[in-house]
Amino acid sequence: MSVARLKQAAKESVSGLPREFWWLWTSTLVNRLGGFVATFLAMYLTVDRGYSPMFAGLVGALHGLGGAVSAVVSGVLTDRLGRRPTLLVSQVSTAVTVAVLGFVQDPVAIAVVTCLVGMTSNASRPAVQAMIADIVRPEDRVRAFALNYWAINLGFAVSAAAAGLIASHGYLTLFLGDAGMTLLCAVIVFAKVPESRPERGVAPTGGTGVAVEEPEAGLGSVLRDRRFMAVVGLSYLVATLIQQAFVALPVAMGAEGLSSTDYGIAIATNGALIVAVQIPVTRFLEHRDPAPLLIASALLTGGGFGLTAFAGSVGMYTVAVTVWTLGEIINSPTQMGLVARLSPTHARGRYQGMYTLSWSLASLTAPLVGGAVMDRFGADALWASSAVVGLVAAGGYAALGRAMRSRPEAGGSGGEGSGSGVGVGDGAGAEVGAGAEMGSGAEMGSGAEVGAGTEGEIGAGDGAGAVGAAAGGRAAGASEGGARAVGAGPVAG
16 A cells, blocks of 8 residues: 555544544543553552562452442443533542552552542543544544544553553652643643533424423433343453453463563554554444444454464464454444444433443453463363353344344334434334434344434434434444553453
């Protein structure tokens, strides 16, 4: 490809997105550039403080537990208080708790403060994801979330390299540097990112101009949304696989006689591939049916970890990492786009919070499950079961796709639609509103759903059901989700 074509491709990848998105993107990058503590916390506790690996593992689990709790709570706050206030409170409180963690000495205090760090840092993710869904056009959301995910991984790659150098001057510098960068992130949001929460009660019925109040959506209605919760469950399965790369994989490589440097070389392939190919691949993924993409991503992820059973050298481990990383690259923007598509406008925070919870729970349970399987049955059994989990997830995505296409139900508190014509609530209610347009394509949803409004925004028929209008694919994507908990990998969410 010529330089001119590369420049044109880069321009097309970043063009057409609102200024507010780029300020939010900048804040994400700054946040991840300063994400030192979570990456090096285990080493800090065992090497600098002299605590046991068991204690470091417990602290890491508490970090994940805090994140799981805050995922749901911050989702509710995102809808009730607003995206911007939730984001600012999260970032400022993260800066404070990270700084405090650098000074506490008592093991109980370390454990408690680390749990608070997990809560405060994870609280920003539903707000970021909901804000991106608010401010970016439906047809551009896959690309927007992919760009945000790319910033997360770029920031992580740079911060991981820089953290090693900073830690040589003392771990306190690491903690304070992380706190300072998080505060800078809050300043960017405060100065440049306006509130984006949509007002309830202003969604007009198609063509009539009459505003119809959208129904209240609490956590109970989210949990009763069967199709959305199926996505959350499948997300959890895929997330538990990816988390093994940062828990079981280094243990398995060490048992094979390979060094930490060898593991670093193999796992670096993950970040390098995401930074190198996420944007070009996303251009291919845009506006495509998400069902086969998610099936392929589950097969690649499970298959990649399954290949690890046959690895005995750095080269073969790198090949396995490459395979499951391709699955991650496909899964992240596609699945998070589906989450945004299924989310009612006025309940985006709650839906994004529940989706984030799937990754938080995976970061909490994957180390426990992976360690237990390896202790009792051996590493090969873990990798073989990972391949099976990938197959199960692929089957789940296939069944979900068929259900969305074949059984549209009326009357859910529907989410938005796009070119794929998806509309869901408790069932995927595709309603006819006045002046409705036909959704194009046969993507995940019904092949040609009827909906009201433009750009897939919610149209209200008799029951404020789901709509699928306008053209173009859409997705909700990874928000900050890349913060790495102790003994865990990137959290996508």
